[in-house]
Amino acid sequence: MADVCRTNLLVDDFAMFSDRLNSVGLKAGDDNSMIALAAEHGTLSFVPAKNSYFFESLPCVDAVEEGYGAISFRMKAPKGASFAVELQTKDNCGESxxxxxxxxxxxxxxxxxxxxxxxxxFGGANARAIDGFSWGTWDFYDERGFVWTLSDVEFTCNPSD
Known part of the structure; x- marks a missing residue:
């Protein structure tokens, strides 16, 4: 039986961005193709290129056991913009x-x-072995130099249905 989630899991507040680490002490960053990328005061600011992405590595999170039901973050994007969030899962935490x-x-x-x-x-994802996630497939990536922002990346407790 899953534990009752009492608090969200902070994945990234960008305090360790200069070391390319997130709040769980694992790698976070881009693929070196962002037009601009910087973090200050808990917020990542970036201008994405067409095929760039930003990723968060995780220590194989069992969201079911921990009671997490969602990924949450603050995002500023151009009006009408869209992007994809990729959830990376394994069959079990022992898999590579x-x-x-x-x-x-x-x-x-x-x-x-x-x-x-x-x-x-996230259709087909195994919430018992979440290895990481990323943002990419940007629409409006060249919107006159619009600076996107990302902050407060968390796993949140199960939302009420």
């Missing part, structure tokens, strides 16, 4: 290979918004 499941986020207003993606929206 992962598989990817995707969820597309769209309908941004141009202001900072809180995005909550229930894990159940």
């Amino acid at each position: 290979e992962y598989k990817s499941s995707w969820h597309y986020v769209e309908g941004f207003t141009g202001q900072t918004e809180i995005v909550v993606i229930p894990l159940k929206l």
Whole structure:
């Protein structure tokens, strides 16, 4: 039986961005193709290139056992923009290979918004062995140098249905 989730799991507050580490002490970063990328005061600012991505590595999270139901983050994106979030899961935590499941986020207003993606929206993902996730497949990636922002990346407790 899953534990009752009492607190969210902070994945990245970008305090260790200069070391390319996230808040769980594992690798986080881009593929070196962002047009611009910097972190300050808990916020990542970036200008994505067409095929760039930003990733978070995890210590094989069992979201079912821990009671996490969603990924949550704050994002500022151009009005009307969309992008994909990739969830990387394994058959079990002892495996080395992962598989990817995707969820597309769209309908941004141009202001900072809180995005909550229930894990159940990642079709085929194994929530018992989450290895990492990433953001990519940017729409509006060349929107006149618009600076996107990302902050407060967390696993959140199961949302009420």
